[in-house]
Amino acid sequence: MEHYDVIIVGGGPAGSTLAWALRNNGKQVLLIDKADFPRDKTCAGWVTPAVIDSLGIDLEDYRQSRVLQPITEFRIGMMGQPPVDNDHGDEPVSYGIRRCEFDTYLLDRVTADKQMKTAVKSIVREEGNWIINDRWQAPLLVGAGGHFCPVARELGDGPGKHETVVAAKEVEFEMTPEQEKVCAARGEQPELWFCKDLKGYAWVFRKGNFLNIGLGREDNHKLTEHLEAFVNEMKAQGRIPSDLPSRFKGHAYLLYAHAERPLVDDGILLIGDAAGLAYTQSGEGIRPAIESALMAAETIRRAPDMSAQSLQRYGDAIADRFGRRAMPDNGGWQLPGWVKTSVASGLMRSHWFTRKVVTEKWFLHQDVPVFKAAV
Incomplete structure (x- = not known):
């Protein structure tokens, strides 16, 4: 049996950031993921300057061999009506990335032990330790494996009856020269198109010669129907090529x-999507994943033991950063009640509303200070 201080299940941005943040603290860390990296990840794929800052990423180094698309504009609209184009100035307000590259970059910075292409087949609690696959043990187990993380199941029986599970489908592909010529979408201007019922939104995002198209909704039984309608509309408008890959990933x-x-519980905590931390207004999860990992690292460094009481510092930090959880009656994307009325279509035609509220507040969270963990 191999012993570690911390076992992290999930090598995405949350898990790799936690392992990276613990690099100089004398902790023996093992990171496990069922996938082999690089791997595809369903995501529109952009990160804000706050994420870059929190992770200490050198943009010049990153862009040497990876896609890094500066974003200075947004096109916001409601399906079925003309969009609004907003220019945010010369400085990028976000950056387009390819998740297969970004996630691998973060994982490659990790110096801890890694076990890739390794599924978690068993989790056993024994004498204050967690035993994984009858091979590795540690007093602390961290779930960073996304919505279906096996560690999350140890803290409950699955999604609760009030939990809003958002389902999304997207495709990202490298365009041929012919497709590039007919694609009207511009890299510096991602497009966000809200469903008329405000239960989700679609996007068109060009990153160099790569194109990402997708749609996410809280009622997944209508997801494919809404996605097909949106794609057909974008094709008809000439925004995207007519010959897209046929398979969208979920x-x-x-x-x-x-x-x-x-x-948290005794010897266990969840970070990133495993903890359900995606921003309620936008569904964006990379920044919450990164920040939750940095908060978890601080807690682990300071905790006298791995009891639930000691680890509760992490839960308190999450609540302080993201607010106390609540289940409003209107559910879904937590849009104010006055938005979910006949005025919504008018608001989506407003430059002020689409820029100051939709883009800068809901999607970019420019009013939230950069989070940096203590060293």
């Missing part, structure tokens, strides 16, 4: 305000 995640999963 993904599911929890919105923060509606997730019921506990975050």
Whole structure:
């Protein structure tokens, strides 16, 4: 049996950031993931300057061999009506990335032990340790494996009855020269198109010669229908090529305000999508994943033991950062009640509303200070 201080299940941004943040603290860390990296990940694929800052990423180094698309504009609209184009100035307000590259970059920075292409087949609690696959043990087990993380199941029986599970489908592909010529979408201007019922939104995002198209909704039984209608409309408008790949990949995640999963217990805690931390207004999960990992690292460094009481510092930090969870009656994307009325279509035609509220507040969270963990 191999012994570690911390076992992290999931090598995405949350798990790799936690392992990276613990690099100089004398902790023996093992990171496990069922996939082999690079791997595809369903995601529109952009990160804000706050994420870059929190992770200490050198942009010049990153862009040497990876896609890094500066974003200075947004096109916001409601399906079926003309969009609004907003220019945010010369400085990028976000950066387009390919998740297969970004996640691998973060994972490659990790110096801890890694076990890739390794599924978690068994989790056993024994004498204060967690035993994984009858091979590795540690007093602390961290779930960072997304919505279906096996560690999350140890803290409950699955999604609660009030949890809003958002389902999304997307495709990302490298365009041929012919497709590039007919694609009207511009890299510096991602497009966000809200469903008329405000239960989800679609996107068109060009990153160099790569194109990402997708749609996410809280009622997944209508997901394919809405996606097909959106794609057909974008094709008819000439925004995207007519010959797209036929297979869209799926993904599911929890919105923060509606997730019921506990975050900690004796010797166990959840970070990132495993904890259900995606922003309620936008569904964006990379920044919450990164910040939750940095908060978890601080807690682990300071904790006198791995009891639930000691680890509760992490739960308190999450609540302080993202607010107390609540399940509003209107559910879904937690849009204010006055938005979910006939005025919504008018608001989506407003430059002020689409820029100051939709983009800068809901999607970019520019009003939230950068989170940096103590060293």
